[in-house]
Amino acid sequence: MSTPEGPRRVRVTSPRTSAARRPPAPTGTREIDEQTRLGEIYMHSLVQSQLRLTLAVIAGVLVILGSIPLLFWLVPPTRTLLVLGLPLPWVILGILVYPVVYVAARIYVRQAERIETEFTEFVGRQ
Structure with a gap:
């Protein structure tokens, strides 16, 4: 008895596997992750903005x-006004x-989110 041969397997590879790889460009997030001096400056900037x-x-x-006690x-x-x-x-x-407290909290959250978004966009571009 002969065994039927199934379809031949084909190995598919990328044509660029032999191409020289470029080292990844340094980014702000990498600077922060690796805790370099530049990363420390970025984080200090973010903390100062939040503060x-x-x-x-x-x-x-x-x-x-x-001003409420000052008013009274x-x-x-x-x-004594009713x-x-x-x-x-x-x-x-x-x-x-x-x-007043609610509005202050809303303002804080919106601005904090804006600061973080701008920081993320800036660091991502670096």
Whole structure:
């Protein structure tokens, strides 16, 4: 009995396998991964940008919320003013503070994402 021969196997290779390989171009992400001096500078830049944003948002919130006691001190009738049957200080501290904090948080998140996107695009181009 003879065994039937199946289809012959063919090995497919790329025509460029024998071509000289170029070393990969240095990128910013590689600099960061390898913790080179340039990578440290990139990361320091990112951290500084995030720190500036954080301090700006905190300062803005402190100015807005810090002005509430100043308002009550400079304008004494506001301490006893009623709004919808509630004292104005309660309305401000119990209700109006939350939208201020929410808006500050939204601003922070949007700007932090923008900073990270710009950083990623910049490092990817390097």
